[in-house]
Amino acid sequence: MKPLVHHLHDYLKGRCTPDEVFQVETIGRLLDADYSGAMTYGEIMRHGDFGLGTFSGLDGEMAAVDGKFYRFGPDGTGKPVDPASQAPFAVVKHFNTDITIKLDGPCDLETVQATIDQNLPERDALCAVKISACFEDLQFRVMRRQSDGTDLDTASQSQAEFHEKGLDGVLVGFRFPGDSAPVGVPGYHLHLIIEDGRLGGHCHGAVLRDITIEIDDTDHLHLAADDGMTRLTAGMSADDRARLDRVERERRT
Numbered sequence: 001m002k003p004l005v006h007h008l009h010d011y012l013k014g015r016c017t018p019d020e021v022f023q024v025e026t027i028g029r030l031l032d033a034d035y036s037g038a039m040t041y042g043e044i045m046r047h048g049d050f051g052l053g054t055f056s057g058l059d060g061e062m063a064a065v066d067g068k069f070y071r072f073g074p075d076g077t078g079k080p081v082d083p084a085s086q087a088p089f090a091v092v093k094h095f096n097t098d099i100t101i102k103l104d105g106p107c108d109l110e111t112v113q114a115t116i117d118q119n120l121p122e123r124d125a126l127c128a129v130k131i132s133a134c135f136e137d138l139q140f141r142v143m144r145r146q147s148d149g150t151d152l153d154t155a156s157q158s159q160a161e162f163h164e165k166g167l168d169g170v171l172v173g174f175r176f177p178g179d180s181a182p183v184g185v186p187g188y189h190l191h192l193i194i195e196d197g198r199l200g201g202h203c204h205g206a207v208l209r210d211i212t213i214e215i216d217d218t219d220h221l222h223l224a225a226d227d228g229m230t231r232l233t234a235g236m237s238a239d240d241r242a243r244l245d246r247v248e249r250e251r252r253t
């Protein structure tokens with residue numbers, strides 16, 4: 001088990017490694033209601049072919065797989081990401097499968113996550129995960145554009161929510177160590193892509209079958225945030241932790 005700070009080695013040295021997770025800004029910055037763009041997606045695409053994120057003003061959800069970057073809007077449908085658009089928060093990686101696990105299911109998302117946890121090379125590891133499956137039941141959300149200063153909790157109350165059944169698709173995202181807040185989301189953060197971007201968003205829950213899990217484990221987090229180290233060492237208040245949990249894990253209606 002390795003604390004998140006140990007993964008930040010390469011950021012401190014200011015160089016990139018081929019197997020790194022590349023993150024733009026922090027969840028703490030979103031909790032501070034700063035949704036301004038920090039990097040263009042054109043730049044972010046150079047650091048990975050896989051990942052998740054959001055857009056300036058929290059205007060939609062980003063999910064990427066196999067080099068295809070999608071922007072999902074409040075009707076749940078996806079369009080290719082405009083490289084000139086900007087991210088206030090994004091996490092990407094060049095995805096290389098290290099471990100493959102197949103499950104027949106049906107089982108819920110928590111069971112899939114527990115299976116991944118049991119198969120990690122190291123307890124509480126940082127890794128990228130790709131989960132391809134038939135979704136018997138699926139709940140996801142898309143954030144709507146927010147004006148500056150609206151807190152994340154209030155912002156999430158206006159999110160568009162979706163409940164679908166019987167769709168094939170893929171979940172893309174990351175598992176961060178338990179001590180990652182307020183830099184990253186501790187545990188799993190997964191976005192959804194259905195049929196080449198026909199539908200997608202931030203996944204809240206699912207029942208899956210015919211499941212293929214691919215794990216890309218890594219030792220390196222490249223954090224492109226000037227205040228990342230300060231935030232990591234400052235930690236997170238219990239109140240912020242509760243807010244983050246509400247925003248990332250819960251349906252609001």
Ligand SMILES: [Zn+2]
Nearest residue numbers: 189190191202
């Ligand atoms: Zn998300």
